[in-house]
Amino acid sequence: MKESNNEGFSRRDFLGIAGVATLATVGLNGEGESTLPSIDPKGFETKEYQSDVLVIGGGVAGVFAATKARDAGADVMLVVKGGLGTSGQTPFAKGVFSFDAKESGVSLDEFTNKVSRSSLGTNNAIYTKQMAEHSKARVEELRSWGFFDQVLCRDPLTHPIKEREIPVMERIMITHLIKEEGKIAGAMGFGIDEQSLYLFRAKSVILCTGAGGFKPNGFPISDLTHDGTVMAYNIGAKVTGKEWNDGHVGSDKNSAASFDNWHGMFEQVPSTTSVEIRHDLGVDLNYQAYKKGPPVMMGPPQQGATFVVGGPFRPVEFSQMHGERRDHPPRGEHRGPPPRDERRGPPPGSNGTNVGGASAGLSIHKSEGLVPINEQCESTIQGLYAAGDALGSYMAGAIYTQIGSSMAGSSVQGAIAGEASAKYAKTIAMPKIPKSKVNKIKEEILAPLYRESGYSPAWVTQTLQGVMIPNFVLYIKKELMMQSALAYVEELQSHHSPMLKASSLHELRLAHETTNMILSAQMKLKASLMRTESRCSHYRVDYPDMDNENWQVWINIYKGKDGTMEFEKQPFGTWAKV
């Protein structure tokens, strides 16, 4: 066994070493440049689908809608812009209201009346009552799917869909609703993963597309741009609630970090809430910032919080808590302690220095969206239903009232819309959609990809944010400022929107979202200009008082015959006319 070691490599040895070395250079931790395949606007194919009921949106409303429509005997499809249970607002909500008259000692009517008092009459009492009445049943269903057993809701919400073998199509943005002979006939959109257009023919459509905002910083709603409202408006539906504001603030430090702003709440396991009616998250803090300038803090005055007299009116009965929202389970219900350096505490801005506009562009949940014509979540278009944040049901009114009722409301309305839509679908034949219409929509969807020059959606969005988000435009309103902002927004609408350019499917989605945001901004400004009073989350310095004589009404918005934006008043407590 004696021999020298300096014989150099044998071929065999060399191969072994070379092998490992090649691997080392080839597979270097995936840090190389990754690129996506480029796209060719001419290479799109249109895939066609058909169902009795088409549900658009995969939040809690969409899941209940699909489930109940299926149980009512309809053949159902579910299409989602993001993922089922991982898009919209549903993944972030942790408290779900479950009404129990016995346990709370409050009867259904007392509950409804109290919500009406807090919301200064802006609520639709029928929807308020409906939410409370059915909340417990929906909560129990959620429980049986495992919703209250873990932090993440994808699997629990997928459970009932899988069980019923309802086809789900994810990562498809619906951009158009299709109306034929005065009735809904389907919808169309595009996929963000591959070059395909999707045409859905359906007897009935349920919009569960959630609400939206201006992709604000500090609130996890950047995927929601009021798509449902805009699509429905475009085919003639009435929409409402654009003058109201969700007044969430964020923290001064890292204002864009939604996760950090919520101090670990996203990591909690959902739980239920019981009766607790408030008058929360209007624009009180915005008023303080406006009056005295930043820094602004939330919380009781003795802890350094700012307090300014005047501003938005708050009914005495609900005066104590100042803007703090507690619609989340009590601390300590985490499954295990949260990781990293969480400074734990209540949701955004209950302590520390705050900045405004965290949820800019969003109204109070359920105050904005499609106008219902009855308690079945039916819209002003035959066969088109909406549920949850996409339906302007005014279930909570124009201010946050019952804690956790947003999730409960989406669930309840989803279920009701599902059943109603399935029932409706039985009465009609499958609609036909002319080829010419499909081609026209196809052209509209793909237009940004065909443009060789034009504006980037990201830039237009930022410009829109710069115009709309300042406190003195969106929150503390006065005529002149809103008129000025409107001039900018109308410029974006008439000039920039038609010149949006996209070079990828991701950007195509941004382009359509930007267009929708611009239209929403226009609605918000015009409705706010129209409402010459202050009430709940709508505050005007030039009309600071509530005007019960003229403004016990909701504002509906619709597209006039000549394509202009029209407005109408609908008295509180009445149903809209078709």
Place this chain on the structure above:
Amino acid sequence: MSITSIRGCIGCGDCVRACPTDVIRLDAKTGKAFIAYVEDCQICHLCRMYCPVDAIIISPEKMIPVVVSWR
């Protein structure tokens, strides 16, 4: 700067599905997730919470200027 890095990815694609704003995509060649559109990250941590191997690191700082109502 929002979502910062992905290391140790096994390519299951769950973060891609979980991201509401379509920030993450799978690389066609390696099959691994990569950060494709970082400027759209809303710092919501869903991707991180869904990743089976905890491969995703997120920083609270946004990489594009942040528009707020006042400061």
Place this chain on the structure above:
Amino acid sequence: MQNTSKHSTLFGVLFIFMGLPTLFWFLGEYPFRSFLKDSLGLATLLALYLLYLQFFLSGIPKTPLESYRFKTIIRIHKYIGYVVVLFFMLHPFFIVLPRFFEAGLLPQDALIKLLTTFETQGEIVGLIAYLLIFFLGATSLFRHKLGMKYRSWKLLHGITSLLFIFLASWHAIDMGRHINDAQTLWIVLVASTASWMLLQSYRREDERIK
């Protein structure tokens, strides 16, 4: 004299298999995740180097460790072997372990996903290596029950180990979240030297038989 050389050998071993890897780790300036996660990460890296060290402790002559008694070396080899095999058997569990203490995917769901995803090269290679580690452990633990001649067992053990570190190194370089270029280079160097030594010893044996 004997003792100082032993000491310097020991220091050398520690430096090559523990010191440098740890140094490269810290030079990587990876974002801190949590004490548990980072400790597990470092432990995994060092366990990998212990595997390379095994080649030098396998009783192959002409290694710097020749000065130690054969029996001692083999005892250490066995000891480290069982510990490291056990550690790597738990490797997938260690990856999902932090999930018990933080919110997100449930640890069991994460584990199932981990073991049933075959989408990337590094992951597939890792899973094959994972199976090999069971094979290595079992054939070592039950060597006497296998009824193999020592020589053929040794060959089997050597070849499996060789295949294993090839796959494990690949997996580590491709998937390791704390692997930078320096670490990669060092892994390649140490792994190649280890494999080369083993192959050399086989060749010598080959020639002797001839």
